[in-house]
Amino acid sequence: MRTAILASGRGSNLQALITTCQSGNLPIEIVAVGSDLPGAGALMLAEEAGIPARVFPISNYQHRQAQEEDILIWMQNNEVELLLLAGYMRVLSPYCMSQIHFPVLNIHPSLLPAFPGLHAQRQALDYGVKVSGCTVHFVDEGLDSGPIILQEAVPVLSEDTEESLSQRILAVEHRLYSDAVRLLALGKVERTGRRVHILQQEELG
Incomplete structure (x- = not known):
């Protein structure tokens, strides 16, 4: 599957996907990477991997729809x-x-529908949950509200800080996102x- 990736930050999940692709364990081709931030680390990672990268700074557009129309054209061209x-x-x-x-698809650092939006790990700590985790889901028109593909739990330790919990969840994210994308690309995801x-081998036509 010809795949585009949008990222705003340092790109650790992007790097995990690139690495899994390069190992031959992910049946997609990452053809383009985009970001809304000119200095995003994800852009540098894409360039290092030889993947065309493009930035869509919101300040370059008169309104949000103009930016999204440019992104839509970019995806169509690719x-x-x-x-x-x-x-x-x-x-x-x-x-x-x-x-x-x-x-x-999107990956979110909580067990949705709990703690959508920003700072999910901080939300989990503030609420006092004993288990958090991450979720790969289809994107719909809401905020982290689309149908769930895969989830995995991560225990919340009494000594956890936002940073330590984030790091442990992130390690799971790197594997779970590739797992979900692989299942989708192989036609094993039925919605x-x-x-x-998730279709088992005997259910596939």
Whole structure:
């Protein structure tokens, strides 16, 4: 699957996906990486991997829709079949989502629907939960509200800080995102409404 990735930060999930692709264990081709921030580390990682990278600074556009229209054209020109959000800090608008006719996935550092939005690890600590984790889900028009593909729990330790919990969850994110993308690319993800079923070998046609 021809895949584009949008990222706003240092790009650790992007690097994990690139590494898994290079090992031959992920049946996708990352054809383009984009960011809304000119200084994002993800852009440098893409360039180091030989993947075309492009920045879409919101300040360059008169309004949000103009930026998203540029992103849509960018994906069309790259013949994208799958969009992955990897630490992309902007919510795609309902208009943008209505124009995308292929899967869009995101990974979030909590066990959704708990603690959507920013600073999920801090939210988990403030709430006092004993277990957190991460979730790979389809993106819809809401905030971290799309159908869930995979989740994995990570225990919250009594001595955890936001940083230590974030690091332990991130290590799981790197593996879980690739697992979910692999299942999707192999045709093993079946979605009916909000329910996502992972097909076993005997269920495949």
